[in-house]
Amino acid sequence: MKKEKNFRGWIRFMLTGLLIMVLAFAGCSKGTDQTATAGNSDQGQTAQSTTIKIVDTNGNAKTVDLKSLTQFKGTATFKKSTGALVGPAEISGPKLSDVFKAAGIELAPSDAFEFVASDGYTMTLDYMQATGNIMTYQEDGKNGTVRQLDAIVGITCSDPEVGEGMPRLCYVGQDNPISDGHLWVKMVDTINIKAGVADWxxxxxxxxxxxxxxxxxxxxxxxxxxxxxxxxxxxxxxxxxxxxxxxxxxxxxxxxxxxxxxxxxxxxxxxxxxxxxxxxxxxxxxxxxxxxxxxxxxxxxxxxxxxxxxxxxxxxxxxxxxxxxxxxxxxxxxxxxxxxxxxxxxxxxxxx
Incomplete structure (x- = not known):
């Protein structure tokens, strides 16, 4: 009985410790911390699922096979909320714009794009972010400037940590650009097209x-x-x-x-x-x-x-x-x- 009481006390202690933990604003982003479901190996990362559902503003849905589209290859690094840089890595997958085209969607500046992960996580991007116009950083992770990158839905990656949770939204270039990890949505399952949202x-x-x-x-x-x-x-x-x-x-x-x-x-x-x-x-x-x-x-x-x-x-x-x-x-x-x-x-x- 004494051992049982000690065990119960330990459980209460652990639960109390858990309850005082709180989420960091970018640190709990799925761009950097989401649990992955994709395959993992020392050689890199490959998506287990290669289909995404696209839902237009009228609720019409179409499933797109990412492997059937032209594969784009680039390099990239992402920045965690802690300031740590993850990468560089070589990533390949179709351009996000090609995914929308395959679903019969024409991007418009008034649109917003809600990315829904297979675990229910969501992230809404505006037109500029969805087309790759985002903040990037120098090699020290500081002094950000906005530049044009290629937004792709990555399905293979040379680095397991960068490629964790594919299919994953990635921002790549040919010169290893560094961008914010919270935009790198993992385990993308559905993209809903919605009315535009303003950034703030x-x-x-x-x-x-x-x-x-x-x-x-x-x-x-x-x-x-x-x-x-x-x-x-x-x-x-x-x-x-x-x-x-x-x-x-x-x-x-x-x-x-x-x-x-x-x-x-x-x-x-x-x-x-x-x-x-x-x-x-x-x-x-x-x-x-x-x-x-x-x-x-x-x-x-x-x-x-x-x-x-x-x-x-x-x-x-x-x-x-x-x-x-x-x-x-x-x-x-x-x-x-x-x-x-x-x-x-x-x-x-x-x-x-």
Whole structure:
């Protein structure tokens, strides 16, 4: 009986440890951390599945055999949220544009492209990203510049880590370009063509300054491996029904700039300073401000920054993010649209 109690205690300890882990915004991206299902060997990587379903804006679906298309070959490296570079590797597969052509889809600048992985992870790209016009980096992983790359759906790769989870969206060139790993969606199963989405960035400031773009935020929010998944809050409509908002807890944004430790790309709230009662300001595009104390925000899943409404990326008038505060069950939720900044004020000094 004593051994059984010790074993149960150990299990509780492990579960408690798991619950304090939180998702990093790009670190939990499937571009870098998604569990692979493709074949693996010391010689490289080859996709087990070589078909993708393309669904147009009318809901019509067509399955495309990637092997049947012209194979394009290039080299590439991707950058993890930790700053580590993975690659270089030689990758081959059809160009993304050829995949769409095979499905009878003509790309238009007004389109958006929702990539759905076989494990349910999603990432929405705009026209520029889908056509390979993305941020790239120098050999040290710094000093990014936008340039044109070839977007391909990789099905073979010379390096197991770069090619993990094929078929995989890859950005290649002939000179080993370096790009953000969160765009390298793994285990691509379906691509849904949707109405266009605008790209955006939100500013975070605390002990340091950070910016989070739409793709990074969506990558974090749709990660299937985090112990703190995306939250949903329903807002009743006056004429019946409800709007469903999805997003991450405000506390997760706070954790990015509150001086807490980051291990392997995972953030957690800096509990050492929460009791100081610092101020968390949420600021909208037109300058409206809502304030909370650090104690109000810490690990509070009832205050979220939504990036989706009724399963679609927020549109004009609500984007980039909508703050939904539903912590008071006796009152209607607080709704604040077009959130662009989160600031931490009156932070205590941290000894060096």
């Amino acid at each position: 960035m939100i500013k975070l400031s605390g002990y340091e300054e950070k910016t989070i773009d739409r793709a990074t935020y969506e990558s974090a929010a749709s990660c299937t491996e985090t112990p703190h998944p995306v939250q949903t809050i329903e807002i009743p409509k006056s004429n019946g029904g409800a709007d469903v908002y999805e997003g991450l807890g405000l506390w997760m944004m706070v954790a990015v700039v509150d001086g807490g430790e980051k291990v392997d790309g995972h953030y957690s709230v800096n509990r050492d300073i929460v009791r100081s009662g610092y101020t968390v300001q949420v600021i909208t595009k037109d300058g409206k401000i809502l304030e909370y104390t650090s104690q109000d925000v810490s690990y509070n899943e009832k205050i979220i920054l939504a990036y989706k409404k009724n399963t679609s990326i927020l549109g004009d008038g609500e984007a980039p993010l909508v703050l939904i505060d539903a912590q008071n069950a006796d009152k209607a939720p607080i709704i604040m649209k077009q959130v662009e900044q989160v600031k931490l004020l009156n932070l205590p000094k941290i000894s060096q």
